[in-house]
Amino acid sequence: MSSEWIQSCQRIIERIKDLERAEDKDRLEYVRSIRFMLGALQRSILGWMQWINNPDIMTRFTQEELSEMNKKIAEFTRLFIEYDLEITKKGAEKGLEAARRARRGARERHVIYI
Numbered sequence: 001m002s003s004e005w006i007q008s009c010q011r012i013i014e015r016i017k018d019l020e021r022a023e024d025k026d027r028l029e030y031v032r033s034i035r036f037m038l039g040a041l042q043r044s045i046l047g048w049m050q051w052i053n054n055p056d057i058m059t060r061f062t063q064e065e066l067s068e069m070n071k072k073i074a075e076f077t078r079l080f081i082e083y084d085l086e087i088t089k090k091g092a093e094k095g096l097e098a099a100r101r102a103r104r105g106a107r108e109r110h111v112i113y114i
Helices: 002-021 027-052 063-109
Strands: none
Touching: 002 027
């Protein structure tokens, strides 16, 4: 399993590099790229959860190794959640803007002319 996981991760990394190198992407290609990367991230997190929930695996790591994992994952998670918050705020602003336009359009359609 480990060697298959490693090979799969290497293929994913190469695919991400290809996506990063691609030029002249349109909006759909950006969406596909983001979707692929989030799927890869989800897969990786599920793998981590399997490891972290398995004491037979986790007891093989030293305290220093666990400390380093904790440090890296904390930094990565904080940065990701901070970015999530930033994009969620932008999305909310865009959603509110669209909702305002929709309400404005609905009011204009319900105007009665005499």
